[in-house]
Amino acid sequence: MxxxxxxxxxxxxxxxxxxxxxxxxxxxxxxxxxxxxxxxxxxxxxxxxxxxxxxxxxxxxxxxxxxxxxxxxxxxxxxxxxxxxxxxxxxxxxxxxxxxxxxxxxxxxxxxxxxxxxxxxxxxxxxxxxxxxxxxxxxxxxxxxxxxxxxxxxxxxxxxxxxxxxxxxxRHLLDEMRLIKDEAELALMRRAGAIARDAHIRAMRATRPGRYEFEIEAELLHAFRAAGATGPAYTSIVASGANACTLHYVANDRQMHAGELLLIDAGCELEGYASDITRTFPVSGRFSPAQRAIYELVLAMQHAAARATRPGASFDAPHEAAVDTLIDGLMDLKLLTGSRAEIVDTKRWQRFYMHRTGHWLGRDVHDVGAYRPHDAPRTLAAGMTLTIEPGCYIRAAADIDPAFHDIGIRIEDDALVTPDGCQLYTADTPKTVAEIETLMQSAQPTS
Ligand SMILES: [Mn+2]
Structure with missing residues (x-):
């Protein structure tokens, strides 16, 4: 100031x-x-x-x-x-x-x-x-x-x-105003996104078997403050192994082991604006075949949701697209069996995906704006900002192939609705299996 x-x-x-x-x-x-x-x-x-x-x-x-x-x-x-x-x-x-x-x-x-x-x-x-x-x-x-x-x-x-x-x-007026971001707001949100991206890269580089979740949380905090952000926009989630299946896990006190995944949901606040990114990656640098299968599925859910995010579309459209992709993928992997119609009717997929695919993002990480303003889903418009954050969470259970036990994956980016679609302006945070494995391999100490 x-x-x-x-x-x-x-x-x-x-x-x-x-x-x-x-x-x-x-x-x-x-x-x-x-x-x-x-x-x-x-x-x-x-x-x-x-x-x-x-x-x-x-x-x-x-x-x-x-x-x-x-x-x-x-x-x-x-x-x-x-x-x-x-x-x-x-x-x-x-x-x-x-x-x-x-x-x-x-x-x-x-x-x-x-x-x-x-x-x-x-x-x-x-x-x-x-x-x-x-x-x-x-x-x-x-x-x-x-x-x-x-x-x-x-x-x-x-x-x-x-x-x-x-x-x-x-608030009726202010919420509607805040729902559509002006240029000054978008500039700050992009900067908050870039700082969070760099923090996630720093955290990936620091992760290896034997370290504790809080050591990785410390890397995030360092990156936020060193870049001039106020601090985290919300308590960072650093969840390894089965902890990733706890959606708002914040204890961040567990030792990480080879073969597990680490889910990090963290964003910073910059001049009152939040970023909100989630990445999930292998503690030892390489996905197992089962982890990779679920990871690719969640990534496909995110792509489907992003394609459905555009002016004129319903706020519910990205979520519906993500759920459709999830059901197909879980049926292919035999994690859901039976008829597709029955799975849709009974919502049995909710066992593996119990949250929505996004929320408004802005000054508040869960920003203002009615999702159902006239008892119908909001129509998306250019200038709105929201997260696109599908996930899949598979707790250990007798009816699930042990290879899939305790796999919790979420991939979250921050999106701006543009005149002809949407822009995931945090998507340059390493995200494909190849990007993540390359970065993790380069960061592991040689022994
Ligand atoms: Mn979020």
């Missing part, structure tokens, strides 16, 4: 929100950032701003609130933030203060956060609609500040103050 910061994309988003508000009765919007959270006695978690607030401001400090006034004659955005404080800055670091924040982040006005309570009642006293995010998170929705302001307005009725009669959930 310095001379490089460009407030233009944030100002443009605020302008879009104001325009939407003006077309829908005007009013006042309130978007507060996230609270600071204590980890344990006297120690806070690393601060993470609220995604909605940061989307509209680029402002990363805690105790900040954005107020948008959709006045037809004078639409404006106002920031409430911490004041400069030499003593607190000695302990906790730099604060912009209202004046510098207004200049740097292109707000029309800025005030100290402790003025919000006294200024807010007058700002909403004209009876205009209110736009807020109640129920989002108590403090991040500005709930207390708004309730206090509403009470103050009611009490001043005889002075001509009029409480809002209409309450809008501003």
């Amino acid at each position: 310095s001379t490089l910061f460009d407030p233009a994309p944030f100002r443009a988003r605020r302008a879009r929100v104001l325009e939407h508000m003006q077309k829908n009765g005007g009013g006042v919007a309130l978007v507060a950032t996230a609270p600071e959270r204590m980890r344990n006695r006297e120690t806070a978690y690393a601060y993470r701003f609220d995604s909605y607030f940061h989307y509209l401001t680029g402002f990363a400090e805690p105790q900040a609130t954005l107020v948008l006034i959709a006045d037809n004659n004078n639409p404006r955005s106002i920031l409430f933030c911490r004041e400069k404080n030499a003593e607190r800055e000695t302990w906790e670091g730099f604060r912009f203060g209202p004046e510098a924040a207004a200049a740097q982040f292109a707000f029309d006005e800025a005030y100290a956060c402790n003025e919000l309570a006294e200024r807010l009642p007058a700002l909403i006293a004209g009876g205009q609609p209110l736009w807020c995010a109640f129920g989002h998170e108590d403090e991040a929705s500005g709930f207390e500040a708004l309730c206090a302001a509403l009470i103050a307005v009611r009490r001043n009725g005889r002075a001509g103050w009029c409480a809002p009669a209409t309450l809008h959930d501003i």
Whole structure:
């Protein structure tokens, strides 16, 4: 954050929100950032701003609130933030203060956060609609500040103050906006993807029999921070052997052995944007025939899902394409027997594939946006970003050929829906059997 910061994309988003508000009765919007959270006695978690607030401001400090006034004659955005404080800055670091924040982040006005309570009642006293995010998170929705302001307005009725009669959930608008990424967002998401790609390559190179999962997690963390990312976008999954069949395994404490697979699901956060990549590869550098068969099947599922990801297609289409491919492959491998129609009807394939093929990706790794906005699957459109992450998980069982026991494979890339299809912009993370085996062989110590 310095001379490089460009407030233009944030100002443009605020302008879009104001325009939407003006077309829908005007009013006042309130978007507060996230609270600071204590980890344990006297120690806070690393601060993470609220995604909605940061989307509209680029402002990363805690105790900040954005107020948008959709006045037809004078639409404006106002920031409430911490004041400069030499003593607190000695302990906790730099604060912009209202004046510098207004200049740097292109707000029309800025005030100290402790003025919000006294200024807010007058700002909403004209009876205009209110736009807020109640129920989002108590403090991040500005709930207390708004309730206090509403009470103050009611009490001043005889002075001509009029409480809002209409309450809008501003998330309906913001979620739809966030679903389609603008150029500034895509640039950050591509960079976050490239950093995660490099982290996965580093992790593959470091993997060998006898090492522990946490040693590989450490390689990921190193790569994220060394490249300037904030850190992981979510707790990295480093799952060897049977652990790969636990979908959200995060203990990462097991020793890895020759002949097993290692599944790594890890991505970083960069300026508020997430990447989310999964790769699965052999601990000792070579796939067994059974591992390879399942791996090629999951890769085929990903190709089928990617081909089904394009503007005008349903959000469900990639998943359906992946499941079709899975059923064919498992029948060929005799892991599913019986008629195809019966397998489809009974969903017996879910024994091996129990999650969906993707989710929205953006500021939040599971980003906002309704998947079924009008009780029907979302239609994909250019500018949407989502993951494509088929998998296949075969737990040890008496009715399964032991060669397939404990094989858990997921392959995940980050996709941008383009005007004529989709682009997997993390696909240059080694992915084919040949790419992975070549990289792993070159990384093994010679003995
Ligand atoms: Mn994912």
